[in-house]
Amino acid sequence: MKRLWTPRWIAVHLATVLLVLAFLALGWWQLSRAESGGNPSSWGYMLEWPVFAAFVIFLWVREVRAVLRGDAPPAPPTPEQPRDPNRLAVRRPVRTEAVRRATERSAYGPARPPADD
Structure with missing residues (x-):
């Protein structure tokens, strides 16, 4: 439980509570609009907001259960932790001389003088 x-x-617990309360309040607001001569959209939104609140609760329960079971994805390495030597690092591409020559010959290379018309 300490995890x-x-x-x-x-922050996740607080965000969950705030989202659920906000979604339920929006559903209540849509209900008051629908009851005071609202259109079908108000009735639809009145049903939709509690579904959003239920979805937030579903996601929260799923994540809590994953952490308690130990299925949660590992945290990104901190500077103190050594990186996995088997993991490939993504680096910027290096332009070699062969690539430069091929680019000069291509249609997308450096500007060429206009052809005589």
């Missing part, structure tokens, strides 16, 4: 009280998880 669920890190600063990141406290």
Whole structure:
């Protein structure tokens, strides 16, 4: 249970509560609009907002269960942790001399003088 009280998880818990309350309040607001002569869209939104709140709760429960089971993805390495030597690093491409020569010969290479018409 201690894993669920890190600063990141406290922010997730707080965001979950705030989103659920906001979505339920928006559903209540749409209900009041629909009851006071609203259109079919108001009735649809009145049903939609609680579904959004339920989805937030579903995601929160799924993530909590994953952490408690140990299925959560590993955290990114911090500077103190050594990187995995078997993992490939993505680097910027290097322009070699052969690539430069091929680019000069291509239609997309350096500007060429206009042809005589």
